Amino acid sequence: MDYDTYGSSAVELAIELANADRTDPEWARAFLSSHDEWFTPGTPLELSPRETHQADATAELVRAVAVAQTQDDVLARLNELLVLARPHPYATDHDGELHLHYARPDAPVLEQLTTTVAMGLSQVVVQHGWQRLGVCSAEGCGNVYVDTSRNASRRYCSNTCASRSTVAAYRARQKA
Numbered sequence: 072m073d074y075d076t077y078g079s080s081a082v083e084l085a086i087e088l089a090n091a092d093r094t095d096p097e098w099a100r101a102f103l104s105s106h107d108e109w110f111t112p113g114t115p116l117e118l119s120p121r122e123t124h125q126a127d128a129t130a131e132l133v134r135a136v137a138v139a140q141t142q143d144d145v146l147a148r149l150n151e152l153l154v155l156a157r158p159h160p161y162a163t164d165h166d167g168e169l170h171l172h173y174a175r176p177d178a179p180v181l182e183q184l185t186t187t188v189a190m191g192l193s194q195v196v197v198q199h200g201w202q203r204l205g206v207c208s209a210e211g212c213g214n215v216y217v218d219t220s221r222n223a224s225r226r227y228c229s230n231t232c233a234s235r236s237t238v239a240a241y242r243a244r245q246k247a
Contacts, residue, residue, distance in 0.1 A: 074184045079221040081173070084109060088126075088188055090214045090228070099123045103180060104235025110183050111176040122181045128214050129155060129185050136192060137204040137215035145201040151192055156189035204245050 085108060091102050103116040110116065118126060132152040139145040148210035159175035174186035195203055195217060203218045205225065209232035227233040 072141070079246070081187050082195045083191075085192045086137075086217055087216055089137060091130060091207035092131060093127050096123075099126050102126075104129075109187060110180055111178075112165045114178075114180050114183065116180055118181060125155075126181060126184065129188065131135040133188055133192060134215055136196070136201075138206050139201070142201055145196060145204075149196055152185075152189045153193060154169045157192060158186055159192075169173070207232050210239070 087106070088102065089099055095101070096103040097123075099118045100116065103110070103118070107116060129152070132148060132155070136145055138150060156173075157175075157178065158173050159178070160171050160173055161175070162169060163172055164170075172187075173190040174183040178186070181244055192204075200223075201221040202223060205216055205218060207214045207216060207228035209228070210231050213229060214228035214232075216225065217226040227236065
């Protein structure tokens, strides 16, 4: 699938947010720090407990969009996510390549995160179809993914899960 690099990166950020291990109380700080390239330089990457809860809710909405089984459900959940967004797009070439940013540069980190994942996810759904989002088919894995394959045939979140499933199926056939 061919889609713009900033939008594709924004949807990848959304998928990584949905798949983040949010059991650690410090998950948000770690997530934001590991994705600091998404935020305006100098933006404080600290969240209050309330904001951390809101980031968790955003992650759950991204997951809800990906696991929805019908277009109507996808659109309802995507619109819930878009309600949280505060889009204020602007063009920039801060990294040497002209592209759009979705949130205003002086927005707090939570607003930048929420707006970026909402806009990135919505672009993929609207431009390439809601079926491009899915949940890994590997046993014991619940990660969500965006299918970038040419023929929309992806079933696993990673090569690791695909390989593990292939080996398990082979071993099951050998036992039988």
